Structure formats: structure tokens, C-alpha cells
Amino acid sequence: xxxxxxxxxxxxxxxxxxxxxxxxxxxxxxxxxxxxxxxxxxxxxxxxxxxxxxxxxxxxxxxxxxxxxxxxxxxxxxxxxxxxxxxxxxxxxxxxxxxxxxxxxxxxxxxxxxxxxxxxxxxxxxxxxxxxxxxxxxxxxxxxxxxxxxxxxxxxxxxxxxxxxxxxxxxxxxxxxxxxxxxxxxxxxxxxxxxxxxxxxxxxxxxxxxxxxxxxxxxxxxxxxxxxxxxxxxxxxxxxxxxxxxxxxxxxxxxxxxxxxxxxxxxxxxxxxxxxxxxxxxxxxxxxxxxxxxxxxxxxxxxxxxxxxxxxxxxxxxxxxxxxxxxxxxxxxxxxxxxxxxxxxxxxxxxxxxxxxxxxxxxxxxxxxxxxxxxxxxxxxxxxxxxxxxxxxxxxxxxxxxxxxxxxxxxxxxxxxxxxxxxxxxxxxxxxxxxxxxxxxxxxxxxxxxxxxxxxxxxxxxxxxxxxxxxxxxxxxxxxxxxxxxxxxxxxxxxxxxxxxxxxxxxxxxxxxxxxxxxxxxxxxxxxxxxxxxxxxxxxx
Amino acid sequence: xxxxxxxxxxxxxxxxxxxxxxxxxxxxxxxxxxxxxxxxxxxxxxxxxxxxxxxxxxxxxxxxxxxxxxx
Ligand SMILES: Cc1cc2nc3c(=O)[nH]c(=O)nc-3n(C[C@H](O)[C@H](O)[C@H](O)COP(=O)(O)OP(=O)(O)OC[C@H]3O[C@@H](n4cnc5c(N)ncnc54)[C@H](O)[C@@H]3O)c2cc1C
Numbered sequence: 258x259x260x261x262x263x264x265x266x267x268x269x270x271x272x273x274x275x276x277x278x279x280x281x282x283x284x285x286x287x288x289x290x291x292x293x294x295x296x297x298x299x300x301x302x303x304x305x306x307x308x309x310x311x312x313x314x315x316x317x318x319x320x321x322x323x324x325x326x327x328x329x330x331x332x333x334x335x336x337x338x339x340x341x342x343x344x345x346x347x348x349x350x351x352x353x354x355x356x357x358x359x360x361x362x363x364x365x366x367x368x369x370x371x372x373x374x375x376x377x378x379x380x381x382x383x384x385x386x387x388x389x390x391x392x393x394x395x396x397x398x399x400x401x402x403x404x405x406x407x408x409x410x411x412x413x414x415x416x417x418x419x420x421x422x423x424x425x426x427x428x429x430x431x432x433x434x435x436x437x438x439x440x441x442x443x444x445x446x447x448x449x450x451x452x453x454x455x456x457x458x459x460x461x462x463x464x465x466x467x468x469x470x471x472x473x474x475x476x477x478x479x480x481x482x483x484x485x486x487x488x489x490x491x492x493x494x495x496x497x498x499x500x501x502x503x504x505x506x507x508x509x510x511x512x513x514x515x516x517x518x519x520x521x522x523x524x525x526x527x528x529x530x531x532x533x534x535x536x537x538x539x540x541x542x543x544x545x546x547x548x549x550x551x552x553x554x555x556x557x558x559x560x561x562x563x564x565x566x567x568x569x570x571x572x573x574x575x576x577x578x579x580x581x582x583x584x585x586x587x588x589x590x591x592x593x594x595x596x597x598x599x600x601x602x603x604x605x606x607x608x609x610x611x612x613x614x615x616x617x618x619x620x621x622x623x624x625x626x627x628x629x630x631x632x633x634x635x636x637x638x639x640x641x642x643x644x645x646x647x648x649x650x651x652x653x654x655x656x657x658x659x660x661x662x663x664x665x666x667x668x669x670x671x672x673x674x675x676x677x678x679x680x681x682x683x684x685x686x687x688x689x690x691x692x693x694x695x696x697x698x699x700x701x702x703x704x705x706x707x708x709x710x711x712x713x714x715x716x717x718x719x720x721x722x723x724x725x726x727x728x729x730x731x732x733x734x735x736x737x738x739x740x741x742x743x744x745x746x747x748x749x750x751x752x753x754x755x756x757x758x759x760x761x762x763x764x765x766x767x768x769x770x771x772x773x774x775x776x777x778x779x780x781x782x783x784x785x786x787x788x789x790x791x792x793x794x795x796x797x798x
Numbered sequence: 799x800x801x802x803x804x805x806x807x808x809x810x811x812x813x814x815x816x817x818x819x820x821x822x823x824x825x826x827x828x829x830x831x832x833x834x835x836x837x838x839x840x841x842x843x844x845x846x847x848x849x850x851x852x853x854x855x856x857x858x859x860x861x862x863x864x865x866x867x868x869x
Contacts, residue, residue, distance in 0.1 A: 629816055640822045640830045644815075655857060660805035661815050 292568030456554025
């Protein structure tokens with residue numbers, strides 16, 4: 258029915274069912290959605306062997322996530338699939354907000370130019386999963402994707418986790434030093450452990466439809482946008498959202514109210530007239546329809562000894578703001594280098610606590626924004642509705658009211674400023690954009706490449722901006738294993754960094770920075786140890 | 799001085815709005831009405847300039863009488 262053909266992935270009999278001797282794998286991942294697959298690729302890039310167990314044998318059916326934000330694209334670029342996503346995806350950066358018949362305002366999500374990655378790319382989740390599966394194929398010795406492998410039970414101990422797995426060919430068990438549960442919003446792992454998943458549920462139902470249509474609904478066909486309506490003329494009293502996807506597919510979200518019957522509403526004979534209201538006489542075909550109710554919730558803890566949660570299993574959000582898949586990708590980015598460092602004996606196991614701290618902070622931010630946007634669309638009581646409606650009615654004339662219109666605050670990188678792995682920032686001459694704890698800003702390099710793409714994909718990098726490497730005195734070889742990238746102080750580099758040195762984590766966050774040209778190797782080593790969770794050692798040094 | 803109609807809260811706008819909704823969350827409709835009245839009075843006093851207050855009242859009244867109701 259959908260335009261996508263769901264080719265089953267090939268499956269093989271697991272070695273355990275062929276009588277292979279039992280062994281302990283460094284990492285097993287439960288769930289091969291976008292988050293589990295991205296984690297597998299990231300760990301493999303760090304040289305860690307990983308098994309992915311997924312209960313299905315296709316990419317996810319129906320289009321779920323479509324909007325991938327700049328930061329996520331930078332992460333996917335580090336993982337080797339970013340350029341492919343941009344090539345296939347629909348790039349956009351302008352959002353338009355309508356109230357009734359009228360456009361109230363529009364916003365540009367990336368007014369500053371000269372970044373490798375655009376503000377947003379729309380691309381169906383099944384494509385992203387396919388690209389990650391293809392990319393996993395580049396690591397035949399490190400990544401073992403096992404489809405049709407359902408995890409049915411697990412037992413944790415101080416040294417690892419054992420998993421019970423069921424396949425069409427029989428059941429087996431498997432030992433891993435660490436397990437990442439990426440088994441989605443209804444995580445069976447989380448349920449088995451009886452962990453509470455608390456937050457806010459919304460009564461409102463939303464119809465999500467993907468349609469295939471030759472004609473472009475946007476004013477300028479070459480320039481896709483995000484259109485959001487409050488109380489549009491075509492959908493009485495509710496809200497609506499329109500996005501473009503590749504292959505002439507459009508995503509339409511229609512708010513339905515709390516008291517609607519989901520089965521009734523998803524019948525094609527009921528959906529078609531609703532879409533006709535929007536698209537007029539343009540001809541289209543329904544590609545995928547579902548009716549959702551949303552919640553915003555999280556686990557109190559993401560780290561449970563040797564068992565770690567990432568993606569939707571750890572936190573869920575309503576989709577306005579596109580913070581689900583994007584947020585999960587940020588989890589992967591944050592977790593994998595730490596887990597690799599722990600497994601490879603370069604960092605203490607306590608480094609994993611910083612994953613919970615940093616990404617718990619990210620999850621809270623995502624939940625806060627997503628919940629507020631959802632409440633703006635579906636006010637919880639009459640007074641909320643009154644405030645919301647008056648904001649909309651003032652917004653045409655009074656600019657301040659526009660700032661309060663909330664159709665989703667779109668996913669942005671999360672700041673880790675002042676968190677313990679970062680060295681405190683004493684510079685007052687370096688750029689605000691490169692403060693410790695922020696993602697290192699991208700910029701074009703003289704050689705035609707991009708800065709972020711030039712950083713190490715799996716290690717810390719020392720970035721020298723307008724500083725000569727020979728000016729670092731490192732007589733005790735403290736920085737031997739640290740890749741160095743030197744760039745000149747171009748206008749971009751001046752604006753986004755300033756003259757100095759920057760210690761950049763494998764997830765491209767700035768761990769420490771020093772202004773000027775005199776760089777003390779022992780200070781860099783101290784900051785590096787600190788970022789690896791060796792703060793005690795750092796004190797002693 | 800004239801009324802500032804641009805966003806004057808910067809990135810705190812969402813937090814301010816959330817605080818307003820939170821204050822109303824568990825109130826009865828009558829209590830909510832009273833809260834609004836009190837807030838207006840407190841904020842008017844904080845503004846402290848009659849001229850601005852008059853402009854704000856005019857901006858808030860604008861279109862109200864001709865409106866057919868909530869938009
Ligand atoms: C309508 C809609 C629109 C959305 N739009 C966006 C968007 O635009 N941008 C965005 O960033 N996010 C969006 N999201 C959210 C996004 O889809 C999710 O955040 C994302 O899928 C989470 O990925 P995941 O890998 O954590 O979980 P999932 O994608 O749910 O994957 C979980 C995997 O675990 C497997 N699994 C489960 N149990 C077991 C088991 N016992 N054994 C083995 N395998 C198991 C499943 O087969 C599945 O493959 C949207 C969601 C919805 C519903």
C-alpha cells in the first residue's frame with residue numbers, strides 16, 4: 258500500500274544455534290530502530306564489536322520521523338550517512354505560521370550561512386534506517402545485525418547482562434558486557450524491570466497522513482517549507498501541519514480533538530475528504546494514515562548498572578518540534594564514545610553516569626518544549642484556551658505575541674555548559690558560540706572541506722585556531738595520542754571561535770578552551786582526563 | 799515613551815507563559831478571574847507610567863468591540 262517496498266532483511270541462523278562455543282560480546286543492542294542502528298555504527302567506528310537484536314526483519318513500517326535537525330545531521334555525517342540523507346532528503350529552513358486565512362509570521366531556522374548541514378532535512382524514517390543498515394555493512398567484523406531475534410528476558414549482574422532470545426529457528430541465550438535497550442517507546446526491557454515512566458499524557462488525537470501528490474502546494478516549488486495553521490478555514494477550529502518529503506510525499510498532521518474514534522478517523526473514506534479540503538482539486542493518493550495520541554515521559558534513570566537505555570525507551574515526546582528521533586540520536590552521540598572508552602579501559606565505568614546527567618538534561622529540555630507546544634495546541638482548560646486564543650488574535654498586529662505562538666520549538670543542540678566533564682571556561686576574548694559545553698560550530702575550511710567533518714570521528718581532537726602547533730611544548734608527550742587539527746583565523750573562525758585552542762570531545766562538544774597562542778600541554782591533559790571522568794586523577798596530577 | 803510591542807522577554811518568553819499557565823492550573827474559574835485581575839493590577843503598578851498603561855489599554859481594546867467573539 259505505501260510507496261515504500263519493505264524488502265525483508267536477510268537473516269542467518271545465529272552461531273549460538275549452530276553449536277558455536279558460548280562467548281561474551283562487548284555490547285548487545287536490543288532494537289534496530291534508528292537509535293539502535295546508529296549506536297551500532299558509532300560503536301563500530303570506535304572499534305567496539307556489537308550485536309543488534311531486532312524482532313522484525315524490515316525497516317519501520319509507515320513513515321514516523323521525517324524531520325532531522327542540523328545537529329542530528331552533523332552526527333549522522335560523523336556516522337557516515339549524513340551526506341546521503343541530505344542528497345535524498347528535502348531541505349528546508351523556513352516555517353510559516355497561519356491563523357485562520359492569514360499568514361501571521363514566518364521564521365528562518367538558520368539565518369547564518371556557511372554550515373555544511375542545513376537547518377532541517379525531511380526524510381522518511383525508513384530511509385534513515387536503511388542507510389544505517391547499509392552503513393553497518395561497512396563493518397562486517399564488528400557489527401552483527403540479527404533480525405527476527407526477539408529478546409524475551411534479561412538478567413543483569415555486576416559483570417554483564419545475559420539475554421534470552423527467541424527466533425523462528427529456536428531460542429538461545431547470549432552474554433554481553435553491556436546492553437543498550439533501544440527497544441522503543443513501549444520498551445519491553447523497561448516493562449520487565451517494572452521501571453516507572455512518568456510524565457504528561459495528552460487526550461487530544463492527531464491524524465497523521467502521508468500523501469503522494471504531483472503538484473507542489475507551496476508557493477515556490479523549489480523551496481519547501483513547514484506550514485502550520487491554527488484554526489484553518491479547511492479544518493474547523495483545530496490545527497494543521499504540512500511538510501514535504503522526498504518522492505512527492507507530503508506529511509499532513511490534523512488535530513482531531515479528544516473525543517474522536519481513531520478507527521473511524523483512519524478509514525480512507527473519512528481521511529480523503531479532509532485532505533481534499535486542504536489540497537483543493539489537486540489529485541493525490543493516500544500513502545499512509547494513522548491516528549496518534551501523544552505523551553511526554555521519561556525514565557528517572559537511563560543507566561542501570563550494565564544496562565543502558567537510549568532513544569524512545571528512555572524518553573518519549575509528542576512530535577511537535579521533532580525532538581524524538583533527534584533527541585535519541587543525541588543520546589547515541591553522547592553515550593557511544595563513553596561506552597567505548599569504558600570497555601577499552603581508557604575511562605572508569607563512572608563515566609557512564611555523565612551520560613545520564615548530560616542526556617537526562619537533554620531529555621528534560623525536549624520534554625519541556627514538546628509538552629508546551631502540545632498544550633498550546635490543545636489547551637488543558639478554558640483559561641489556557643482563552644490566553645492561547647488572545648495571543649493568536651493579538652499576533653497579527655503586535656509582534657511580541659508572535660513569540661508566544663507555539664507550534665513546536667524545533668530541535669536544537671543541547672547545551673552542556675557547566676556540567677562536570679567540561680573544564681571551567683575562563684576566556685573572555687573567545688567567541689560565545691564556542692563556550693565549553695556547546696557543540697563545536699562548523700565552518701568552511703580553506704581546503705574546501707568542513708571543520709566538523711575534519712575532526713576525528715572517534716577520538717578527542719585538539720583544534721588550534723590561528724595557533725601554530727609548534728608553540729605547544731609537550732616534553733613529556735602528554736598529548737601524543739591526541740589528533741590535532743590546525744586552521745587559520747579566517748573571518749568565520751574569528752566569529753565562531755577566536756584565536757586559541759579547543760579540546761573537542763568525540764561527540765563534537767567543546768570540553769575546554771584556552772585563548773591566545775601559548776598552550777600548556779599539561780593543562781590540556783588535565784582537561785582531557787577530566788572529560789574522560791578521571792577527575793580524581795586530574796586533581797592528583 | 800511608547801509601548802514596546804516587540805518581544806521584551808527574549809528567550810524567557812516560553813518560561814514566562816508556562817509560569818502563567820501553571821499559576822492558573824488548579825484554580826476554579828472564579829479564582830482564575832481573580833488571579834488575572836490581580837496580575838493586571840500588579841503589572842500596571844510595575845510599569846509605573848500612565849502614558850504606557852493608556853497605550854496598553856488601547857492596544858488591548860483594539861478590535862475587541864467589533865470582534866464576533868474569540869477568533
Ligand atoms: C507520527 C510520528 C512522527 C514523528 N516525527 C518525528 C520527526 O519528525 N523527527 C523526529 O526526530 N522524531 C519523530 N518521531 C519520533 C521517532 O519516530 C522516534 O523517536 C524514533 O523512532 C525512536 O527510535 P528508537 O530507535 O528509539 O525506537 P523505535 O524506532 O521504536 O525502534 C525500536 C526497535 O526495537 C525493536 N524491538 C522492540 N522490542 C524488541 C524486542 N523485545 N526484541 C528485539 N527488538 C525489539 C523494534 O522492532 C524496533 O525496531 C515521530 C514519531 C511519530 C509517531
